[in-house]
Amino acid sequence: MGGLFTPLSWNDAGFILTGIWNTILISGVSILIGTVLGVLIGFARAESNKTVNFLLGSVLDVLRSVPLIIQLILFSTFMGVMGSPLPPFFAGTIVLSLYTMAFMGEVFRGGFESVQNSMIVAARSLGMTYWQALRYVRFPIGLRSVFPAWLGVALSVIKDSALVSVIGYMELLRTSEQLISRTQQPLEILIGVGIFYFIISYPLSMYGRRVERKNAL
Amino acid sequence: MIQVQNVRKSFGDLEVLKGIDVEVQKGEVLSVIGGSGSGKSTLLYCINAIEKIQGGKILVDNIDVHDKATNKDQLRQKLGMVFQQWNSFPHMTVLENVALAPQVVKKMSKAEAIEIAKKELEHVGLGDKFDVYPTKMSGGQQQRLAIARALAMRPDYMLFDEVTSALDPELVGEVLDTLRVLREEGMTMICVTHEIAFAREVSDQVAFFHQGVIEEIGPPEQVISNPQKETTQSFLSKVLS
Numbered sequence: 145m146g147g148l149f150t151p152l153s154w155n156d157a158g159f160i161l162t163g164i165w166n167t168i169l170i171s172g173v174s175i176l177i178g179t180v181l182g183v184l185i186g187f188a189r190a191e192s193n194k195t196v197n198f199l200l201g202s203v204l205d206v207l208r209s210v211p212l213i214i215q216l217i218l219f220s221t222f223m224g225v226m227g228s229p230l231p232p233f234f235a236g237t238i239v240l241s242l243y244t245m246a247f248m249g250e251v252f253r254g255g256f257e258s259v260q261n262s263m264i265v266a267a268r269s270l271g272m273t274y275w276q277a278l279r280y281v282r283f284p285i286g287l288r289s290v291f292p293a294w295l296g297v298a299l300s301v302i303k304d305s306a307l308v309s310v311i312g313y314m315e316l317l318r319t320s321e322q323l324i325s326r327t328q329q330p331l332e333i334l335i336g337v338g339i340f341y342f343i344i345s346y347p348l349s350m351y352g353r354r355v356e357r358k359n360a361l
Numbered sequence: 362m363i364q365v366q367n368v369r370k371s372f373g374d375l376e377v378l379k380g381i382d383v384e385v386q387k388g389e390v391l392s393v394i395g396g397s398g399s400g401k402s403t404l405l406y407c408i409n410a411i412e413k414i415q416g417g418k419i420l421v422d423n424i425d426v427h428d429k430a431t432n433k434d435q436l437r438q439k440l441g442m443v444f445q446q447w448n449s450f451p452h453m454t455v456l457e458n459v460a461l462a463p464q465v466v467k468k469m470s471k472a473e474a475i476e477i478a479k480k481e482l483e484h485v486g487l488g489d490k491f492d493v494y495p496t497k498m499s500g501g502q503q504q505r506l507a508i509a510r511a512l513a514m515r516p517d518y519m520l521f522d523e524v525t526s527a528l529d530p531e532l533v534g535e536v537l538d539t540l541r542v543l544r545e546e547g548m549t550m551i552c553v554t555h556e557i558a559f560a561r562e563v564s565d566q567v568a569f570f571h572q573g574v575i576e577e578i579g580p581p582e583q584v585i586s587n588p589q590k591e592t593t594q595s596f597l598s599k600v601l602s
């Protein structure tokens with residue numbers, strides 16, 4: 145061959161797999177951190193007074209309203225200017241986790257608020273302490289009711305993780321772009337990438353819909 | 362013994378209990394009747410320390426319920442409470458609903474708690490529902506589940522707050538029958554109820570609440586069958602008609 149461009153071959157599989165793995169890694173870590181923080185934020189919002197709620201709400205509103213791609217560039221540029229640039233994985237994980245937290249916080253807040261106070265009073269009347277009623281009644285009921293909404297946010301995070309490519313993280317989209325510039329086969333590669341996202345998202349969203357329908361009964 | 366002494370309770374500016382005095386001896390049944398908003402539920406909530414009081418005193422077995430030094434969680438183990446809304450825990454089976462508090466609160470082993478739960482479920486006629494989820498049951502069954510859940514803590518007293526008011530008429534009977542069983546067994550109970558015939562049948566005392574005071578209290582033969590106060594008469598004629 146010896147030309148400038150070389151066509152796609154099985155030798156590229158490892159490279160693509162690295163991209164897939166990195167997409168899964170950064171999505172998984174961000175969903176995990178975002179969920180844990182989201183539960184805490186959601187609980188704080190369900191429990192706290194108007195002032196605290198307003199302050200927390202404003203921060204979350206900013207995180208939800210500013211496009212993720214801008215948050216990513218802003219944060220990584222900011223860290224660079226401050227003289228402590230972060231590796232793309234860390235910068236991306238921090239931004240994506242906080243972004244996830246902002247959405248998960250609302251999801252869990254709704255869940256906790258959906259557990260009626262009378263349910264808690266009933267638990268307390270059995271002699272449970274505040275924490276026991278929380279642990280055995282409010283949390284499990286609140287968490288269970290939001291599973292479909294949680295899954296919806298998680299799926300959108302997996303898809304949004306493609307944006308972390310803009311700060312240089314080698315996830316699936318970025319590895320594909322590099323392959324495209326070498327092979328000049330954009331269609332095959334991008335369709336493959338699309339199919340990958342579909343294969344991950346579709347069964348999960350079907351599952352979420354089934355759970356939702358079951359919960360509604 | 363439950364002693365309620367000159368209890369005053371306000372929500373903000375609204376005084377809901379204006380000096381309530383009543384005593385319930387061990388083994389007795391007190392029924393509380395009266396119009397909506399007269400403070401009946403609030404009294405039960407105050408006895409169970411769910412609500413604070415602003416004046417007077419409540420003693421349960423000589424424990425001052427509202428004393429700062431009183432452990433409220435421990436106190437509530439003495440006092441079973443069932444509400445108008447049954448509040449079944451939807452994420453657990455019927456058996457788990459009943460076995461939860463004995464394990465969590467009394468630190469019983471799972472096997473011990475399950476055994477008690479089964480006994481109490483049979484007690485209220487739900488012996489065939491152990492593994493069912495409560496949302497699959499009727500309101501009457503869920504209300505009996507709530508009674509079993511309270512009984513599993515082996516309380517000394519039971520407080521019932523209009524436990525049949527949210528039920529379809531045809532389901533009221535099965536819940537009242539369960540209360541009759543408890544009464545036969547000598548359980549000490551305070552029943553807030555609109556079921557006047559039931560109150561007349563099971564009560565040792567009936568208290569008629571009106572705007573935050575007890576207008577009339579005494580045996581059912583007096584308060585229900587032969588009320589002395591005009592307010593009692595007009596209330597009864599309204600609910601009995």
Ligand SMILES: Nc1ncnc2c1ncn2[C@@H]1O[C@H](COP(=O)(O)OP(=O)(O)O)[C@@H](O)[C@H]1O
Pocket residue numbers: 372377395396397398399400401402403404
């Ligand atoms: N948590 C509360 N906050 C403010 N007002 C309340 C609260 N609970 C009850 N009240 C008021 O206290 C009064 C008595 O209520 P309640 O004890 O529930 O009456 P009943 O059970 O006899 O219908 C009502 O006017 C009610 O609006």
Ligand SMILES: [Mg+2]
Pocket residue numbers: 401402403522523
């Ligand atoms: Mg009431």
